Amino acid sequence: MLSQKTRYAIRAMQHLADKYGQGPIPLTDIAETQNIPAKFLTVILSELSRYGIVASQRGKDGGYWLGVPPIDITYGDLIRVMRGSLALVPCASRFAHETCKNCVEEKDCRTRALMLQVRDATANLLDGMRLSDRIDPVPAAEGLEAVEDL
Amino acid sequence: MLSQKTRYAIRAMQHLADKYGQGPIPLTDIAETQNIPAKFLTVILSELSRYGIVASQRGKDGGYWLGVPPIDITYGDLIRVMRGSLALVPCASRFAHETCKNCVEEKDCRTRALMLQVRDATANLLDGMRLSDRIDPVPAAEGLEAVEDL
DNA sequence: GTATTCTCTATCTCAAAAGTTGACAATGGG
DNA sequence: CCCATTGTCAACTTTTGAGATAGAGAATAC
Numbered sequence: 115m116l117s118q119k120t121r122y123a124i125r126a127m128q129h130l131a132d133k134y135g136q137g138p139i140p141l142t143d144i145a146e147t148q149n150i151p152a153k154f155l156t157v158i159l160s161e162l163s164r165y166g167i168v169a170s171q172r173g174k175d176g177g178y179w180l181g182v183p184p185i186d187i188t189y190g191d192l193i194r195v196m197r198g199s200l201a202l203v204p205c206a207s208r209f210a211h212e213t214c215k216n217c218v219e220e221k222d223c224r225t226r227a228l229m230l231q232v233r234d235a236t237a238n239l240l241d242g243m244r245l246s247d248r249i250d251p252v253p254a255a256e257g258l259e260a261v262e263d264l
Numbered sequence: 265m266l267s268q269k270t271r272y273a274i275r276a277m278q279h280l281a282d283k284y285g286q287g288p289i290p291l292t293d294i295a296e297t298q299n300i301p302a303k304f305l306t307v308i309l310s311e312l313s314r315y316g317i318v319a320s321q322r323g324k325d326g327g328y329w330l331g332v333p334p335i336d337i338t339y340g341d342l343i344r345v346m347r348g349s350l351a352l353v354p355c356a357s358r359f360a361h362e363t364c365k366n367c368v369e370e371k372d373c374r375t376r377a378l379m380l381q382v383r384d385a386t387a388n389l390l391d392g393m394r395l396s397d398r399i400d401p402v403p404a405a406e407g408l409e410a411v412e413d414l
Numbered sequence: 415g416t417a418t419t420c421t422c423t424a425t426c427t428c429a430a431a432a433g434t435t436g437a438c439a440a441t442g443g444g
Numbered sequence: 445c446c447c448a449t450t451g452t453c454a455a456c457t458t459t460t461g462a463g464a465t466a467g468a469g470a471a472t473a474c
Contacts, residue, residue, distance in 0.1 A: 138450095140449090140450070140451090141450075141451075142450090156451075156452075156453090157453090159451085160451085160452065160453075163451095163452095170450095170451060170452090171450085171451075172449085172450055172451040172452080173448095173449065173450055173451080174448075174449050174450070175449085175450085176449075176450045176451060177450075177451085178451085
């Protein structure tokens with residue numbers, strides 16, 4: 115699962131992408147329309163601006179905007195920045211590899227072999243989706259099937 | 265990321281799959297070879313046996329074995345049982361759908377639309393991989409590239 | 415009956431996630 | 445120059461859930 119912070123970051127960035135080229139967007143504007151605790155959002159936006167994908171200006175009429183055109187920011191980038199990795203296990207991360215604790219030898223680990231495949235499939239998708247993409251929300255009904263017994 | 269518990273469950277099930285048809289496997293056998301804290305493993309195996317995918321017998325020569333042939337257990341099943349969902353956000357789960365906290369209306373949420381696609385891709389992969397599959401571990405070197413700057 | 419092995423509920427510990435506080439710095443307008 | 449506005453940053457608190465353990469109990473084999 116993505117952390118709440120990562121989800122906030124994604125929505126904030128989508129908001130900034132929607133308003134790209136419209137000058138600085140104040141934090142409270144993002145916080146209110148995106149339903150994100152304002153103070154917490156400052157932490158998130160500061161983090162993103164340290165990576166250069168968000169720019170900011172202080173003072174009157176200040177605010178935030180994308181430091182990079184929306185077409186150059188993929189959802190894969192965003193998740194990696196916030197979470198460090200797209201992988202489901204630390205040892206299957208391409209850019210933030212770590213050995214898993216209490217595991218078997220990595221060279222013998224079948225779980226890892228599987229999770230590398232999952233990571234690649236996920237990365238293929240997310241690295242092809244950009245903040246500039248027009249995305250049609252899916253009606254809420256979809257995804258509401260009954261719980262399967264297994 | 266998968267929880268440690270889910271990873272333990274996967275390795276334990278692989279272990280049982282390897283020894284399928286060889287009678288009850290004692291917990292300590294699994295715990296030792298798979299490097300899983302024994303007491304914690306009891307919790308995991310009890311949970312799995314409540315779902316029927318693991319069977320057990322108490323007393324001398326007791327132990328655990330797969331309640332279902334390894335070809336009938338997919339990795340997707342396993343992860344759903346342990347974690348409830350393959351999705352990256354609660355609202356994108358097919359079998360354990362929940363609305364996300366502090367989010368926008370689900371029908372307007374673009375993040376959800378994306379994550380539904382990711383869930384489907386992940387499910388396609390994991391539901392096609394079975395405990396009976398022969399899986400070749402990937403040498404540890406792969407996945408050790410330098411960290412990208414973004 | 416005794417050693418073995420699983421069962422179950424309760425509990426503990428601890429790190430990370432989520433969120434807040436408050437002092438500070440830049441900017442623009444009067 | 446002063447003041448309102450808006451971002452910056454480090455420290456801190458709170459909450460949550462994961463991970464792990466404890467311990468009494470029940471089945472089974474010998």
